[in-house]
Amino acid sequence: MSFLSSFFKKETSVLGLDIGSSAIKVVQIKKKRGKAVLETYGELALGPYGQIEVGRAVQLPPEKVIEAVKDILREAKTTTVTCGSALPLSASLITFITIPPVEDSKIGDVVQIEARKYIPVPLNEVLLDYSIIPKEEAYVSEDESSKTEKQGKDVLVVAIHNDYINEYQSIMTGCGLTPSFYEIEIFSSIRAILDQGVTTNMVIDMGARSTKLYIVERGMLRSSHIINKGSQDITLALSKALSISVGEAESLKRTYGLKGGPEYKELTEIITVNLDYMFYESNATLLNYQKKYGKNVSKIILTGGGVLLRGFTDLAKISFQTEIVYADPFGKLETPAFLAEEFAQAGPEFAVAIGVALRRLSELE
Numbered sequence: 001m002s003f004l005s006s007f008f009k010k011e012t013s014v015l016g017l018d019i020g021s022s023a024i025k026v027v028q029i030k031k032k033r034g035k036a037v038l039e040t041y042g043e044l045a046l047g048p049y050g051q052i053e054v055g056r057a058v059q060l061p062p063e064k065v066i067e068a069v070k071d072i073l074r075e076a077k078t079t080t081v082t083c084g085s086a087l088p089l090s091a092s093l094i095t096f097i098t099i100p101p102v103e104d105s106k107i108g109d110v111v112q113i114e115a116r117k118y119i120p121v122p123l124n125e126v127l128l129d130y131s132i133i134p135k136e137e138a139y140v141s142e143d144e145s146s147k148t149e150k151q152g153k154d155v156l157v158v159a160i161h162n163d164y165i166n167e168y169q170s171i172m173t174g175c176g177l178t179p180s181f182y183e184i185e186i187f188s189s190i191r192a193i194l195d196q197g198v199t200t201n202m203v204i205d206m207g208a209r210s211t212k213l214y215i216v217e218r219g220m221l222r223s224s225h226i227i228n229k230g231s232q233d234i235t236l237a238l239s240k241a242l243s244i245s246v247g248e249a250e251s252l253k254r255t256y257g258l259k260g261g262p263e264y265k266e267l268t269e270i271i272t273v274n275l276d277y278m279f280y281e282s283n284a285t286l287l288n289y290q291k292k293y294g295k296n297v298s299k300i301i302l303t304g305g306g307v308l309l310r311g312f313t314d315l316a317k318i319s320f321q322t323e324i325v326y327a328d329p330f331g332k333l334e335t336p337a338f339l340a341e342e343f344a345q346a347g348p349e350f351a352v353a354i355g356v357a358l359r360r361l362s363e364l365e
Contacts, residue, residue, distance in 0.1 A: 012364055013039055015083035015177070016357025017069070018185065018350075021057035022046055022208035022232065023305070024068055025353040028078050029333060031361055037334040041350060042076030044068060055250045056232050057209035062167060066174035073175070081178045084360040086185040086352045089212055091164040093119060093126075094184070094224050096133075100152045107132070111155055119159050126159040133220055156221060158184060180363060186214055186224060188355030189303060192329035194219060199298045203327075204282055204316075205351075206306030208232040211278050213285050215297065222293075225285045227278055231306030234274045241270050258311025272315065279319035286320070303327035303348040329354040 013030040023046055028039040049068050050058035060068070095118045099110045111130045112123060119126060133154040165182055172179050189205060196219040205212040209230045215223040231253075238249035252260075252267060260267050286297055300320055302313065307326070316324045329351040330343035 012082065013080040014357055014360040014364070015078060015080060016188070016353040016355065016360060017083055017085045017177070017179075018188070018353040018356065019065060019069070019085070019088075019171075020046075020207060020352075021088070021210075021230075022055055023349075024072050025350050026069075026072050026076055026078065027350060027353040027357045028076070028080065029354075029357045029361060031364070032334070035334045036332065036358060036361055038330070040076045040078060041353070042072050043349060044072040044075065053246045053250060055208060055235060055254075056246070057207075057230070062171055062174070065171050069171065069175045069177075081176055082360065083172075083177050083179050084181050084183065084356040085168060085172060085177075085179045086188045086356050087160060087164060087168065087182050089184055089186055089224070089226065090210070091160060092184045093159045094186070094221075095157050096222075097155050097157055098152050099155055107153070107155075111157060114155075115157050115159065118157070121161065125163075126161050127165060129158045131156045131220075133222070134218075160184070180360060183356065183359065185352045186212065186221065188352045188359070189327075190214065190216055190219070190221065190355070191358055192332060192351045192355035193301055193303060193327040200295050202282075202286055202297045202300045204300060204302050204304075204307065206230055206278070206302075206304040208306070211282075211304075211306070213282055215285070215289050217295070223285065223289050225281075227281045229274070229278055231309070234271055234306075234309075237274055238267065238270050242266065253309065257309040258315060268311075271309070275312070275315055276319070279316065283319065297322065299323045299325060301325055301327050303329075303351045305349045307348050308345070327351050332358065 013028055016027045018025040024044045027041045029036050030039055045054040046058050046060060046068055047054045047056045049064045050060050052058055097114050099114055102110050115128060116123060133156055168182055189203065194201060194216055198218055200215065200217040203214040203216065207230050209232065211227040211230055213225040214221060235246060235250045235253055238253060239246045256264050256267060258268050258271055290296055300322060302324065313324050326348055328344060328347045330347050335343050
């Protein structure tokens with residue numbers, strides 16, 4: 001590309017789309033003066049499209065998803081069809097394998113052979129991708145380096161069933177969108193909320209249906225785990241224990257959380273019991289990783305709509321005894337300064353959509 005064609009290059013907007021279990025999030029950004037600039041964003045609850053309450057996870061038929069996506073694109077006033085889309089972690093199989101030492105040209109073939117041991121369906125039914133996990137050369141002597149090379153390579157393997165991709169493609173086509181890729185939400189989230197660095201971080205991503213745990217080291221996913229409880233489980237527990245409707249329980253949870261005071265003691269106790277279970281499972285994942293690799297996790301990053309519950313961080317700090325921070329994906333974008341507080345609060349809900357949009361924008365460079 002010549003200097004002049006680069007200089008006069010048209011600014012192109014891109015969309016990041018995150019179809020979650022209880023809501024759709026969309027973000028539109030563009031590159032301006034070397035920075036990713038936020039143009040518009042929006043969120044839409046999916047519950048009403050399935051005739052259930054806001055905040056509940058729902059399994060919608062494709063035509064209802066298309067209707068919801070069209071609605072959020074219209075409400076957010078998006079202006080482009082160029083996009084990428086996230087796929088739920090539940091749509092994939094992520095595993096870590098070690099392959100024997102082979103020439104680089106043969107790695108792909110060896111990964112396919114080894115992956116068959118972990119993937120319960122024929123490989124022609126899935127889209128398979130992999131990434132070599134780099135050795136920590138800075139901390140390894142020459143003798144150790146040659147030794148680990150003889151031991152083989154650690155590989156991150158991701159498999160997505162073709163049916164999921166085909167379903168998402170039909171949804172995108174029905175919405176008039178042009179996606180250039182689909183990626184598992186875990187990788188979108190990592191891109192949006194973490195910087196490259198030597199520290200090891202744990203991400204707790206609490207959605208409506210489930211809570212996902214990721215441990216990331218040097219920008220590379222090293223461990224993942226799903227807890228089959230999410231924010232809707234707290235709502236349903238409140239509804240049952242307090243003999244109130246699910247809608248009332250959701251409203252109480254959002255309004256007071258763990259900060260309701262003495263008059264809401266039962267509310268606080270029910271929420272605490274449910275969060276304690278999730279934190280216990282998270283701690284077990286954390287300790288297993290630290291024991292296996294002999295490394296401490298320096299920080300826990302909270303993302304997903306469920307972590308916005310009032311008092312969540314206070315309880316998390318007691319449970320984990322380490323630094324706890326909210327994800328700040330909007331921090332990677334240029335946004336209006338007067339809305340800084342709003343973006344900080346909304347950040348955990350939009351990490352995946354922003355991560356997708358950032359990847360799509362980088363493809364245009």
